[in-house]
Amino acid sequence: MVGANLKSETMKLMEKRSGIEAEMNAIIEQLCQPGGPGLSGNLVDSEGFPRADIEIPVVRAQRHRLAELKNDHQEITEKINVNIQVLHSAKLTSTPKESGVEMNQNASVVNVGASVSLQNLALRDSHGANDVDMISGVPFAMVDEIADASPAAEDGLQLGDQIVKFGNVKAGDNLLQRLASESQVNQGHPILVTIMRQGALLNLSVTPRTWQGRGLLGCHFRIM
Template identity: 90%
Template structure:
């Protein structure tokens, strides 16, 4: 029957919402790329000299300068491109699956279901678990800036890897 016990409906809704946001962002970025390509191609067409002579070369350089200025205006006007890069780079690479009671992670505010976007200098990539472990060991006793996604919102936390009664330096389990 509905609702099913093996499906976490709020998580599914949040993931569907995030997927719709990413699809819209992808469409906007694609449109911006198409506009920029058209501007670049029009700049190439206007900058090719048709006649020989000094006047043509001057006109071509003026046209190229105008095209590059319009491209710069386009790029400056669409200042949200930095936000687009931030959106792309803020994809989580791991999810907190288990947190031990009285662990450093629990004391520093990490919660079950948090998605890790960045842990210190570690982002998504190869040999992820090894890099996470070495980052925690290298910063033992020192706060590590962590960016997490909790219920679709990005949050900045500071986790301090340290020895405690349980296993590891932080006391949480992730799955990638």
């Protein structure tokens, strides 16, 4: 019961973190729109005068709010990491949820695995490609179960990872069927997977494959 309560608390923290990330992305999108000041661009022109093309008080308020959200995000992430370590050490297991998808070889469920080829695209205080990556990272599913010694665990997928893209699958309709099809069609072949982890976008090379346990990857996805 304690483990179940801890997992429930962790999932609520993850949902709260997702809300913070959504607000951060909205602010970033506003600051980084064409002609905007970016996350840390100058608010004065080349002659040292306040820029007339932007509302400086609004920009300052947005940047201040973004800094607050970053701090909140870090605090929640630290709590999540502690809970996840406890859950992993306890080796908790649970049955698949109706709102999720457990990737196996059946059409109704899909088990996922991944070979690690990580590229950290963490949010930074500059206006550039990383800002665009952060804006475009809209997760549609979350990893809430990973079996020990499974392909997913061995290849680097972690509890709490939020799926932004799984091969050709992005947010949309019929996600369960599309995830299942993507995994089955690419069995034995790498799939590019983009995830959100602790506020950063990461790229994984995922290879669905058979192993001693259920499915092709041994993890469970909860649709967000």
